[in-house]
Amino acid sequence: MFMDATLVRIGHGVELHHQQGQREAARDVFAQVWDEVGGERGDPLHVCVLAHAMADVQDDVHQELLWDLRALAAAELLTDADVARAGVPMSVASLYPSLHLNLGECYRKLGDLERAREHLHHAQAGIGALGDDPYAQLIKGGLERLARLLSSE
Numbered sequence: 001m002f003m004d005a006t007l008v009r010i011g012h013g014v015e016l017h018h019q020q021g022q023r024e025a026a027r028d029v030f031a032q033v034w035d036e037v038g039g040e041r042g043d044p045l046h047v048c049v050l051a052h053a054m055a056d057v058q059d060d061v062h063q064e065l066l067w068d069l070r071a072l073a074a075a076e077l078l079t080d081a082d083v084a085r086a087g088v089p090m091s092v093a094s095l096y097p098s099l100h101l102n103l104g105e106c107y108r109k110l111g112d113l114e115r116a117r118e119h120l121h122h123a124q125a126g127i128g129a130l131g132d133d134p135y136a137q138l139i140k141g142g143l144e145r146l147a148r149l150l151s152s153e
Helices: 005-018 023-037 044-055 061-075 080-085 092-109 113-125 134-151
Strands: none
Touching (some): 044 061, 044 092, 092 134
């Protein structure tokens, strides 16, 4: 199956971070790819996936929020045809729960509980777009955790 070369490189950075614990190395890969794709003016799928991954390797929550907002803005420009053309086996709708989960978590960390709850609600509303695979379970678990944290604050 065809997979977009840029997405493969982003996947390598995600692996460096999540499987090898190399946040700085992942951040370096993401920064290089960001420059190569033209930043926010790049292909919306690349921008969305890259910004979503880059948010996870930020040390400052304000920077994390900025990257998560970039990812959401890029997702809004995507169609299912764009995603399929890149060899990604998911719909655009299935991206939103994770994007909103991350934004909700950022706003929670920043103390903006109203916005955190708003993004939690958006993520929960879109959860039906996910299947019942390990990725979906990860997102659902994150949403349950965020809901618990917000209910105690």
